[in-house]
Amino acid sequence: MSDVEFAVVGRSESAARTVVTARQFRLVVDEPADLGGSDAGANPVEHVLAGLAGCLNVVAHVVAREMGFAIRSLEMALSGVLDPARFRGEPTSARAGFREIRAVLRVVADADPATLSRWLETVRGRCPVSDNLANPTPVRIELEERNPGESARSWG
Amino acid sequence: MSDVEFAVVGRSESAARTVVTARQFRLVVDEPADLGGSDAGANPVEHVLAGLAGCLNVVAHVVAREMGFAIRSLEMALSGVLDPARFRGEPTSARAGFREIRAVLRVVADADPATLSRWLETVRGRCPVSDNLANPTPVRIELEERNPGESARSWG
Numbered sequence: 232m233s234d235v236e237f238a239v240v241g242r243s244e245s246a247a248r249t250v251v252t253a254r255q256f257r258l259v260v261d262e263p264a265d266l267g268g269s270d271a272g273a274n275p276v277e278h279v280l281a282g283l284a285g286c287l288n289v290v291a292h293v294v295a296r297e298m299g300f301a302i303r304s305l306e307m308a309l310s311g312v313l314d315p316a317r318f319r320g321e322p323t324s325a326r327a328g329f330r331e332i333r334a335v336l337r338v339v340a341d342a343d344p345a346t347l348s349r350w351l352e353t354v355r356g357r358c359p360v361s362d363n364l365a366n367p368t369p370v371r372i373e374l375e376e377r378n379p380g381e382s383a384r385s386w387g
Numbered sequence: 388m389s390d391v392e393f394a395v396v397g398r399s400e401s402a403a404r405t406v407v408t409a410r411q412f413r414l415v416v417d418e419p420a421d422l423g424g425s426d427a428g429a430n431p432v433e434h435v436l437a438g439l440a441g442c443l444n445v446v447a448h449v450v451a452r453e454m455g456f457a458i459r460s461l462e463m464a465l466s467g468v469l470d471p472a473r474f475r476g477e478p479t480s481a482r483a484g485f486r487e488i489r490a491v492l493r494v495v496a497d498a499d500p501a502t503l504s505r506w507l508e509t510v511r512g513r514c515p516v517s518d519n520l521a522n523p524t525p526v527r528i529e530l531e532e533r534n535p536g537e538s539a540r541s542w543g
Contacts, residue, residue: 237432237485238466241440243458246448249441253433254419260441263410267445275442275516276393277409282434284397285405285416287528289423289431290474292402297476302399310394318446318513320453327512328519329393337531347530355528356483357474360431363484365526370517372443372510374503375493 245269276329279364280309286360287334294353300342308335332364401425432485435520436465442516443490450509456498464491488520 239253241260247268251258260275262268273281284307295302311329318327340347355361395409397416403424407414416431418424429437440463451458467485474483496503511517 234468234470236466236468237430237436238464239429239433239436239440241437241444241463241465243444243447243461243463246452246458247445249437249444249463251437251440253429253437256429256433258414258429258434258437260437260444262445273395273409273412273414274393275438275445276519277395277412278414278434278438278441279516279519280393280395281397281405281407281409281414281416282431282438283526284395284407284431285434286431288397288399288405288416289403289418291399293474293476296402305399307397307399307405308394309397310392312390312392313515314390315515317518318449318515320449320513326518326522328515328517328522329524331525331527332519334526334528335531336528351528351530355526357476359469359471359474359484360435361484361526361528362473362482363432363435363488363520364524366482366484367523368485368520369487370439370490370511370521371487372490372492372507372517374507375491 248272276311276313280311280332283332283334283358283360283364284309286358287336287354290354290358291336291338291350294350294357295340295342298342298346298350298353300340300346303339303341304337305339306337308337309333404428432467432469436467436488439488439490439514439516439520440465442514443492443510446510446514447492447494447506450506450513451496451498454498454502454506454509456496456502456506459495459497460493461495462493464493465489
């Protein structure tokens with residue numbers, strides 16, 4: 232199978248709120264009031280945690296099927312802690328993002344604990360979102376070239 | 388300012404669909420039909436790109452304000468390419484996730500190109516989501532300890 236591309240377009244609606252279009256879906260990203268937003272949607276890092284949860288669910292089922300057992304239910308609690316000092320521009324040695332991300336899986340499955348341990352290790356290694364967080368992923372941010380004075384057209 | 392924790396809870400609704408609760412927000416993560424889902428929501432990696440877009444918007448405005456210029460409009464096109472071989476369990480040397488992520492910013496601002504270049508570098512370094520993707524972020528995935536035979540209660 233060949234490479235697959237995923238793409239979204241985001242439009243700033245305020246200093247904290249972004250409306251993102253992903254195919255036919257519209258996602259609102261905002262910040263709560265204490266982080267300067269109008270709280271119209273989950274915030275950026277909550278969207279990342281949501282993506283990780285969704286990815287773990289998909290891979291969990293693919294791998295369980297391969298290993299020959301059924302998942303009867305799966306719930307996931309994901310969390311991370313960050314120090315907002317760098318984000319705010321304060322002098323700090325702390326990184327900008329989460330120091331680590333923790334995902335606790337509550338699974339009910341027709342499998343013994345040893346099988347579930349092997350399953351969990353395989354899931355971790357095959358989840359694209361987990362890989363992009365755990366291992367360096369170059370993030371290339373560029374300004375679009377445009378002619379001076381050109382006004383904004385609309386993408387997407 | 389001290390550490391801030393962010394947390395979500397995800398519940399598997401099918402092998403591809405996860406409903407995520409982030410505070411008062413409900414996010415549906417699914418896969419399109421060709422990736423095994425029912426296409427009820429943006430997929431996991433699209434949610435990650437949405438989080439990155441939202442983060443860049445917030446930091447873009449914070450830094451512009453510090454630098455003394457106004458952003459009149461900001462649109463962002465984000466994309467990434469991945470090889471699904473590892474996800475599918477096929478023999479491969481490819482990583483599971485995006486090889487890189489590209490974000491193209493279309494900004495209309497009251498600032499000259501040199502100022503915008505400095506602005507962009509500062510935004511990159513202070514965006515939590517960009518940091519979590521570009522630099523290694525430990526992802527700790529654990530199974531909840533539970534008593535044998537205990538049935539699933541509901542979190543969150």
